[in-house]
Amino acid sequence: MTVQQTSTLTPTRGAPAQATPSRRRRRAYAELTLISLVVGISAWWLVVALHLANPVLLPPPPTVVRSMVEMLIEGTLLIHVAVSLARAVGGFLLATVIGVPLGIFMGRSARIHAIIDPWVELLRPVPPIAMLPLVVLWFGIGEESKLVVVFYGAIFPILINTIHGVRTVDNTLIRAARALGASGRQIFYLVVLPAAVPSVVTGLRLGAGMAIFVLVAAELLGSTAGLGWLIMDSREHFFTDRIMVGIVALGLVGYCINRSLLGLERKLVRWRPAQE
Structure with missing residues (x-):
């Protein structure tokens, strides 16, 4: 009797090894x-x-680190990062709020897709920089124009990937849910949306990258602060070390945003390992 109890309990000791x-x-x-x-x-x-x-054109890492530390002590680098982050996040969030629901509707409805898709395909190839003259004429050179440019750069990856995620849901899952008596609303919320999340998050990551990419161009519009402005102003004064500081800071901001979205993906889709 004792031997049987011991044999039934021993397998539980091996469970922690699964995480190794x-x-x-x-x-x-x-x-x-x-x-x-x-x-x-x-x-x-x-x-x-x-x-x-030439070390003047390509400063060595210690010079760049020294300049970064000086700017951190002065507080100017944090100001530039905060200003750029506010602009990038603002445009990105606006693109997310519009792009994800619109992508879901276009993915679910062939009619809505037929109405909106021609405009998407017409505007998507146009680079944000080409839109700058019109944006300045319509919105001026204030914060609104920067927000619009970042939004324009970020929305298309989000929209396209959301449409793809909704349209490529496995029909077997949908048929199984119907066989179990699920309603159309239940299928949408319990099957379609969870299955589309990985593609949506991929679109968010691409959109965030584009938001950072476009930010430099957006900050050419009458800015007096921001990482894009820092890079361009340092170029005019030939401060290549500060140019490198701005580039490194942009990369770090983009990296942090990407890691945050990867963490969001892991929480939303625990059954699917997030891509690094």
Whole structure:
């Protein structure tokens, strides 16, 4: 009797080992990321040290770090980051609020898709920079114009990926839900939306990247602060170290936004591992 009880309890000890491969993958990913950064920065430093590039045009990493620390102590870098982040997030959120619901409607309704899709395909290839003259004429050079330019750059990836996510839901899941007696509304909320979330989040990540990308152009419109303005102003004064600081700050802002969206994906779709 005692032997039987022991044999039934022993399998539970092996349960924690199931998480080991996942932890190993995360550790390996972190190690590869660190190695990549070290190799890249070392190569940059080596190029300057061997005089393969003019240090005035390509400042070495210590010079850039020193300038970044100085700007952090002065508080100017944080101001530029805060201003740019507000503009990028504002345009991105506006694109999300409009792009995701519109993409769902277009994905679910062939008529709505037929009405709106021609305009999407007409405007999508036009780069945001080409829209700057009209945006200035319509909205001036204030914050509204910057918001519009960022919105224009971010909405199309969000819209297209949302449509794709809704349209490519596995019909087997829908038929199974109908067989179980689910209503159309239940199928939409319990089957279509969860299945479309990975594609929607991918669109959000692409849209966030485009928002950062377009931000530099948007901050050419009468700005006196922001990372894009910092880069352009430093170029006029030939402060290449500060140009690099602005570029690094933009990259870090984009990286943080992307990691936040990956975390959102993991919470919304626990059954599907998020892509790094």
